[in-house]
Amino acid sequence: MYQIPRAEWYDLTRATNWTYSYVTEDEMFPEEMSGARGIPIEEWETYDEPYKVSYPEYVAIQREKDAGAYSVKAALERDAYVDRADPGWISTMIAHYGAIAVNEYAASLAEGRMARFAKAPGNRNMATFGTLDENRHGQIQLFFPHANIKRSRQWDWAHKAMHTNDWASIAARAFFDDIMLCRDAVAVSIMLTFGFETGFTNMQFLGLAADASEAGDHTFASLISSVQTDEARHAQQGGPSLKILIANGHKEEAQKLVDVSIWRAWKLFSVLTGPIMDYYTPLEHRSQSFKEFMVEWIIIQFERQLADLGLDAPWFWDDLVNDLDVTHHGMHLGVWYWRPTVWWNPAAGASPEDREWLEEKYPGWNKTWGKCWDVITDNLNNGREDLTLPETLPYVCNMCQLPIVGTPGNEWNVQDFPLEFEGRLYHFGSKADRWCFEQDPERYKEHQNLIDRFLAGEIQPADLPGALAYMGLGPGEMGKDAHDYAWAEAFKKQAEVA
Amino acid sequence: MSNLNDAYKQNKVGPIFNGGDVAQAAIEAAEWDNPDKEITIDDKGAYVRISAEQEMIITRESMEEALGRDFQMNEIEIHLGSMAGQIEVTPEQIRFFFEKTL
Ligand SMILES: [Fe+2]
Numbered sequence: 386m387y388q389i390p391r392a393e394w395y396d397l398t399r400a401t402n403w404t405y406s407y408v409t410e411d412e413m414f415p416e417e418m419s420g421a422r423g424i425p426i427e428e429w430e431t432y433d434e435p436y437k438v439s440y441p442e443y444v445a446i447q448r449e450k451d452a453g454a455y456s457v458k459a460a461l462e463r464d465a466y467v468d469r470a471d472p473g474w475i476s477t478m479i480a481h482y483g484a485i486a487v488n489e490y491a492a493s494l495a496e497g498r499m500a501r502f503a504k505a506p507g508n509r510n511m512a513t514f515g516t517l518d519e520n521r522h523g524q525i526q527l528f529f530p531h532a533n534i535k536r537s538r539q540w541d542w543a544h545k546a547m548h549t550n551d552w553a554s555i556a557a558r559a560f561f562d563d564i565m566l567c568r569d570a571v572a573v574s575i576m577l578t579f580g581f582e583t584g585f586t587n588m589q590f591l592g593l594a595a596d597a598s599e600a601g602d603h604t605f606a607s608l609i610s611s612v613q614t615d616e617a618r619h620a621q622q623g624g625p626s627l628k629i630l631i632a633n634g635h636k637e638e639a640q641k642l643v644d645v646s647i648w649r650a651w652k653l654f655s656v657l658t659g660p661i662m663d664y665y666t667p668l669e670h671r672s673q674s675f676k677e678f679m680v681e682w683i684i685i686q687f688e689r690q691l692a693d694l695g696l697d698a699p700w701f702w703d704d705l706v707n708d709l710d711v712t713h714h715g716m717h718l719g720v721w722y723w724r725p726t727v728w729w730n731p732a733a734g735a736s737p738e739d740r741e742w743l744e745e746k747y748p749g750w751n752k753t754w755g756k757c758w759d760v761i762t763d764n765l766n767n768g769r770e771d772l773t774l775p776e777t778l779p780y781v782c783n784m785c786q787l788p789i790v791g792t793p794g795n796e797w798n799v800q801d802f803p804l805e806f807e808g809r810l811y812h813f814g815s816k817a818d819r820w821c822f823e824q825d826p827e828r829y830k831e832h833q834n835l836i837d838r839f840l841a842g843e844i845q846p847a848d849l850p851g852a853l854a855y856m857g858l859g860p861g862e863m864g865k866d867a868h869d870y871a872w873a874e875a876f877k878k879q880a881e882v883a
Numbered sequence: 884m885s886n887l888n889d890a891y892k893q894n895k896v897g898p899i900f901n902g903g904d905v906a907q908a909a910i911e912a913a914e915w916d917n918p919d920k921e922i923t924i925d926d927k928g929a930y931v932r933i934s935a936e937q938e939m940i941i942t943r944e945s946m947e948e949a950l951g952r953d954f955q956m957n958e959i960e961i962h963l964g965s966m967a968g969q970i971e972v973t974p975e976q977i978r979f980f981f982e983k984t985l
């Protein structure tokens with residue numbers, strides 16, 4: 386049977402805007418949902434998606450992708466990799482699934498918003514496939530960890546995490562809800578598909594896959610890199626929106642949407658991906674440092690793309706570049722110290738060899754972060770584990786919901802960036818976090834961070850056990866040191882030899 | 884990496900594949916389809932980055948030649964994890980490019 390080639394009919398079939406007679410255009414595409422920003426619908430009809438796909442093509446290709454990932458899983462299942470993997474790597478997977486899997490479902494809703502409400506027919510078409518993509522990502526990343534629930538209750542957090550008030554879940558939700566669920570279709574295309582997916586998902590789904598394959602975890606490597614092939618396609622939805630906004634005099638707003646998305650993504654990745662890449666992944670399997678991955682994917686590749694589309698580097702670019710040496714080390718120290726409050730077992734990554742690597746990748750690490758780890762190591766080796774465990778909660782930022790961190794050592798520089806708004810005092814961890822708030826205070830002003838809730842008496846009893854219960858962490862779920870302090874032992878032996 | 888703030892001021896474009904025979908074929912095809920360009924390969928194990936300055940074209944014809952089988956251009960998506968530059972896909976070719984030169 387002769388089939389007319391797609392190129393000959395695609396443009397005609399996706400021209401699905403029509404003239405409404407029963408409703409007005411505003412009823413059809415309410416501004417809160419569509420976000421056309423006064424740009425006429427004819428302009429949105431010029432939206433030209435770089436990736437054109439028909440439904441039969443989509444199904445055939447997705448089937449092939451799934452067959453690839455599932456067959457690797459099936460082939461390696463009996464190998465029981467998980468039983469012999471380094472505990473640091475196990476923590477990497479458990480942290481990843483909890484932070485990501487259910488948010489993929491949320492992304493499906495965000496795609497659904499574009500599929501229904503974008504005034505650009507091309508956007509609606511691509512988002513229909515995007516909706517299906519994200520459903521696949523949710524399912525596959527719940528199914529793979531499910532096989533491991535018999536090994537530890539922590540694996541169950543792939544599904545559970547986003548349904549709790551764990552601090553890390555609050556932080557992840559605050560970000561994803563902001564860019565995916567509480568924005569109009571045009572903002573979603575820019576903040577989610579452009580800001581987040583052409584940029585940061587590469588870190589978590591390709592950068593981390595490089596570490597996974599180094600670690601011999603081919604199941605995880607093929608799973609997450611397969612997910613990213615969908616991202617590479619549906620991430621292309623933001624570019625055409627940006628071009629239309631810029632061509633119609635909305636560059637400033639486009640820039641703002643991108644900048645907020647980048648900054649917020651950066652903060653989340655500094656607590657999730659940073660510790661995973663530089664501390665949890667066993668030293669011999671680290672293919673690059675977190676900073677090197679950030680430079681490759683964000684500082685070079687993503688920023689170059691931004692420039693090509695006619696946008697400027699975000700105003701906080703210098704701060705971001707400087708923070709590549711700082712933020713995630715502080716986040717890691719905090720996550721490890723407050724380890725009972727997370728659903729994975731943080732690996733300290735602070736053995737003598739680890740520290741040599743950290744000093745090489747981040748010159749000055751030993752005289753700053755290293756000093757804190759010296760104290761922790763001494764306490765552990767002197768039988769004082771109690772001094773390495775938390776009794777209170779850290780102060781967290783009202784934007785990123787993460788601890789306010791700075792560089793320890795002689796130049797201790799932690800700084801609060803406060804703001805009083807409508808009589809309430811907010812605290813932020815950086816100038817850029819405060820700036821995000823100032824762009825749209827109505828959006829953020831009601832939110833209570835974990836400490837606000839604690840101070841408001843929502844967490845009872847008002848102590849650490851009360852907080853752990855509030856976060857939904859039961860026995861067997863709370864994190865502990867991934868290697869039972871074996872890394873600290875090594876310093877004891879060193880001292881004995883000397 | 885002396886000045887990271889300006890590190891993006893370069894013009895390398897091209898696909899990043901998560902492996903598969905398509906990645907190997909694309910390396911060959913990129914050489915054939917861009918005869919005046921230097922094609923660089925950065926293999927990170929889980930992904931391989933294929934780059935050229937400013938513009939890179941990969942045609943369906945070259946992919947078929949390299950793979951020794953039929954190939955539809957959009958099959959490239961199966962292993963295309965990411966890309967540097969903007970893209971334009973037609974049934975006969977995929978093009979990675981930057982509009983501006985920095
Ligand atoms: Fe996804």
Ligand SMILES: [Fe+2]
Nearest residue numbers: 492582616619
């Ligand atoms: Fe996505």
